[in-house]
Amino acid sequence: MTSIHLSQAVQDLSRRHIIPLSGGKDSTALAVYMLEHYSSLPLEFVFTDTGAELPETYSYLRRFEAIFGIKIIRISALDLPELRVRSKNGRRSPFDVFLNEVYSGFLPSPQIRWCTRMLKIKPFEHFINNENAYSYIGIRADENREGFRSTTTKSDYKNSKTYNKTEGKTERGKPVVFSHLGNILPVYPLKDIGFGLRDVNNLLINSGLGLPTYYQWRSRSGCYFCFYQQIGEWQGLKIHHPDLFEAAKAYEITKPNGRKFTWSQHRSLEELEKIHKRYTLSTNEAQNGCAICHL
Ligand code: SF4
Numbered sequence: 001m002t003s004i005h006l007s008q009a010v011q012d013l014s015r016r017h018i019i020p021l022s023g024g025k026d027s028t029a030l031a032v033y034m035l036e037h038y039s040s041l042p043l044e045f046v047f048t049d050t051g052a053e054l055p056e057t058y059s060y061l062r063r064f065e066a067i068f069g070i071k072i073i074r075i076s077a078l079d080l081p082e083l084r085v086r087s088k089n090g091r092r093s094p095f096d097v098f099l100n101e102v103y104s105g106f107l108p109s110p111q112i113r114w115c116t117r118m119l120k121i122k123p124f125e126h127f128i129n130n131e132n133a134y135s136y137i138g139i140r141a142d143e144n145r146e147g148f149r150s151t152t153t154k155s156d157y158k159n160s161k162t163y164n165k166t167e168g169k170t171e172r173g174k175p176v177v178f179s180h181l182g183n184i185l186p187v188y189p190l191k192d193i194g195f196g197l198r199d200v201n202n203l204l205i206n207s208g209l210g211l212p213t214y215y216q217w218r219s220r221s222g223c224y225f226c227f228y229q230q231i232g233e234w235q236g237l238k239i240h241h242p243d244l245f246e247a248a249k250a251y252e253i254t255k256p257n258g259r260k261f262t263w264s265q266h267r268s269l270e271e272l273e274k275i276h277k278r279y280t281l282s283t284n285e286a287q288n289g290c291a292i293c294h295l
Pocket of ligand 1: 050108113115116119120221222223225226227228290293
């Protein structure tokens with residue numbers, strides 16, 4: 001999909017201007033940059049809530065709203081009309097709804113990443129509602145992340161009630177986009193203005209917002225149980241949010257046929273918490289994670 005240069009996109013008022021926020025530093029820095037330079041544009045700030053985000057993420061987004069005096073639009077997979085969950089009692093976690101009612105308890109993994117597609121991309125596309133839009137994406141000039149790779153196949157979720165024929169396609173080596181729909185054009189402002197990691201950090205610090213506090217023990221935004229976490233990040237979750245660590249453990253099950261569903265392919269969280277060695281976080285930013293969730 002062709003990307004549009006920032007200078008061109010900001011001239012075009014015939015389309016919507018959407019800034020998806022993940023609660024991570026790069027998408028937030030992008031939002032701050034756009035507010036500081038293009039505040040007259042009808043910018044729409046959107047956060048897609050999986051229902052399993054870190055408490056620090058929610059509070060960081062609230063701080064962003066307070067400092068800049070803007071309202072972030074919060075959407076979720078529960079908005080998808082095909083789920084019809086709003087008519088049921090109470091408001092439930094989008095992740096739990098999909099896990100239990102669509103994927104029959106089949107946990108997502110790097111190979112079968114239904115969570116990104118169903119909890120992030122589809123609600124975003126639903127929000128755009130077939131209108132013409134630019135989606136501003138926080139890929140920096142000093143990184144080269146790849147886009148969403150859907151390796152899901154029909155057999156991966158044969159029990160799914162909402163199987164989508166387009167799911168089987170694989171996107172390899174493509175730039176990060178929030179959608180492959182032709183009406184949603186990607187713009188990469190941080191790349192266009194040559195912003196790298198240091199620029200992003202400086203922008204956030206100088207704005208008064210700073211970085212999300214979870215970066216003290218975790219390298220990425222996203223779900224508290226994200227399967228991309230390193231051992232040190234799981235250990236950090238246990239220290240900083242023992243309740244969420246226990247909640248993540250509770251998702252791991254062994255079926256009567258002996259098949260194990262664990263977040264990590266190498267060990268269960270019960271095994272992981274028995275590791276005495278304290279792992280430090282890799283100083284290299286992981287670029288193999290979910291660029292959509294972790295920007
Ligand atoms: S943060 Fe991780 S678990 Fe959550 S939707 Fe993204 S890839 Fe899936």
